[in-house]
Amino acid sequence: MLRFLWDSISLQMILVFLFVFLLVADYMKRRKPRHFPPSPFSLPFLGHFHLINPNNPQAMVDKLREKYGDIFSLQMGQVTFVCVNGLQMIKEVLINQAENFMDRPEIPIDKEIFSSLGLISSNGHLWKQQRRFTLTTLRNFGFGKRGLEERIQEECQYLVEAFGQEQGNPFNPHYKVTNAVSNVICSVIFGNRFEYHDEKFQKLLKLLNETFVLHGSVMSQLYNAFPSIVKYLPGSHQTIFKNWKCMKSFVQEKIDKHKEDWNPSESRDFIDSYLTEMTKNSVRGSLQEENLVACTLDLLLAGTETTSTTIRWALLFMAKYPEIQARVQAEIDAVIGQARQPALQDRDNMPYTNAVIHEVQRKSNIIPFNVPRLTIKDTFVDGFFIPKDTIMMTSLTSVMFDKNVWETPEAFNPGHFLKDGQFYKNEYFMPFSIGKRSCLGEVLARSELFLFFTSLLQKFTFQAPPDTTLSLNIQMGIAIAPQPYKICAVPR
Template sequence: MLCFLWESISFQMLLVFFFVFLLVADYMKRRKPKHFPPSPFSLPFLGHLHLMNPSNPQAMVQKLTEKYGDIFSLQMGEVTFVCISGLRMIKEVLINQAENFMDRPEIPIDKEIFSHLGLISSNGHLWKQQRRFTLTTLRNFGLGKRSLEERIQEECRCLVDAFGEEQGNPFNPQYKITNAVANVICSVTFGNRFDYHDEEFQKLLQLLNETLLLHGTIMSQLYNSFPSIVKFLPGSHQTIFKNWKLMKSFAQKKIDKHKEDRNPSESRDFIDSYLQEMAKDDASGSLQEENLVACTLDLLLAGTETTSTTIRWALLFMAKYPEIQARVQAEIDAVIGQARQPALQDRNNMPYTNAVIHEVQRKGNIIPFNVPRLTTKDTFVDGFLIPKGTIMITNLTSVMFDKNVWETPDAFNPGHFLKDGQFWKSEYFMPFSIGKRSCLGEVLARAELFLFFTSLLQKFTFQAPPDTTLSLELQLGITVAPQPYKICAVPR
């Protein structure tokens, strides 16, 4: 009887049955609980991939926010997430109910690399312990103190010299800036800086830059949506995995060298301190060497990419808006002069320069959707249920470009941070995020931005190369960077 039934079913009927089965299974899997945030129409299996705008995801989110409000949900392949916008909602998630949104999700492409290790991707006790240890160690090595300011000033002198070598000719400043910023965190992490002509370190910076850009490619996004399928295909995600292995190897070599020549009674840098803590009898099991590799690369990545990208935006904006650059230089000349190097104590006497730096961060908007969070328990936000395990995206663009707050949100306008000639900062300014998982290196980054920016504008005027129009077009990766450009640093 069964044989007869089987023989009577055509291949086409079998295909239809199989397809219907998959549709039902997909529907059951995607079925949302009551009071879940609204979402647009989704396609079977693909979810909302058809809405993706790889060249301008901020515009896509803005359009959906206008239609569905400050909280909505999206399904990208196998991944569901909720996006929230507006100051009230972001404060509700990151401050008022922070404990319920404290974790990081396991992003498929990152799972292959660190899988909940280090400072950025870890959760729970491990994250708290790593963050506490790292902050304490960074303070021990000068964070917020004069000694670290002197390290930054030394690097500023090196960068000014490197720009001077170009003799006013057009050049791409990217790797010089990246090397200079990286050297500050490297001096704390590895115990030394790297010369701008160090081939091994230049190779590492190129790997880092390529990897961050590849995270923004279509293939990498598809890997995050369909990891079980895309992992078998060639593409940019495979290059990311290969590059991270090389970067982990670089960090491991530095750690091995430290193990060989360290003095247990004294710590030269972050790696020494970590190894010392690992060696203690009472050290908990989470301080492991694999975690040290992850923390070292996290410090290098977080301590380099965001600040160097912001400085690249700053020089581009100065070349695009020469009248603003001239006002900054006039303030530098009046407060600091040409004879001495800028110092952090000058910042309070330079409201216009401070306003320009803040406007670079606002308009540059290099991490528009913040680093994602994961809901640790079922939570209600504005009457909507966010189940445990839901990825939460906080749309920082919605506050940094809020047309009800900023006079000219889409224009580069330092006046956004000035009131009666004095520096003024709005609570809508949050490039470092807010709450307990805000940027660990904010103090360092703010010091670097002021000192590098003022040191460069003290000595150079930045201009577009002859017969060139500089573009403000974006390059999307892990951060939003300007497209590569050449610029002239004309000695003053």
């Protein structure tokens, strides 16, 4: 009888049955609990991939927010997440209920790289210990002190000289700016800076940039949604893994070099301090060498790409809006002049320049959806049930482009940060996020932005190359960067 039934079933019937079974299994797996945030219609297996605009994901979020309000859910393949918008909702998640949303989710492509180690991807006791140790060590090496300012000022001089060598001709400032910014954090991590013509370090910076960009590619997003399938396919995710291996190798080489001449009684930099801490019995469970590699890469990545990307946006905006650039230069000439370098103490006397820098950060909006969080216990937000292990995305764009707060949210307008001629900081400005897991390098980044920006505009006027119209089109990645461009740095 069984043989008869088997022989009578066609291949077509088997495929139909299998398809129906998979549909039912997919539906059961994705069933949402009661009072879960609303979501649009989703396709079987794919979820809401059909709604994504790869060139402008914010457009999808804006559209869904209009329909569903400040909190809604989305499904990307096997991953479900909740998107939160607006100042009050974001403060509810990141401040009022911070303990409920403290962890980072396990993103498949990041898991392959860091395996929940380091400063960005770790959770719980490990994260607290790494962050506490890192903040203490960075302060010891000048964060928030005069020593940090002197490191940045020294690098500003090198960058001004590198720009001057272009003699006003068109050039791409990308890797000069990136090298300069990276040198500040490198001097703290490795104990030295790298020359702009150092081929090995230039290769590392190019790997960093390529990896940053590839994280925003379609194949990388597909990997996060369907890791068990996509990992066997060729694509940008494979390049990301290869690049990270090279970058880990670079860091490991530096750590090994430190071990050779390491003196526990005299720490020269972050790596030395970490090696010393590893020898203490009280912390020997979590501060291990694989964590040192991950923390070093996190610091290098976060201390390089975000700030350098913001400075590249700043130079582009200045070339696009020469009247704003002229006002910044007039203020620089009045407060600092040409005889000395800019200093952090000048910032309070330069409200317009400070406003321009803040507007660059607001308008460039380089991390539009913040770094994701993970719900560590069942909770409620605005009456909606958020179960444990739900990924939370907080849209910083919804705050920094709120049309009810900013006079001209879509325009580059330094007046957003001025009131009666004085600098005014709006609470809707949050490029470094807020709460306990906000950017630990905020002090460094703010110092770098002011000193690099004023140092460059003190010595140069930035213009588009002849017969060229500069574009403000974006390049998607982990951060929103400008499309590659060339610019003229005309000596003043």
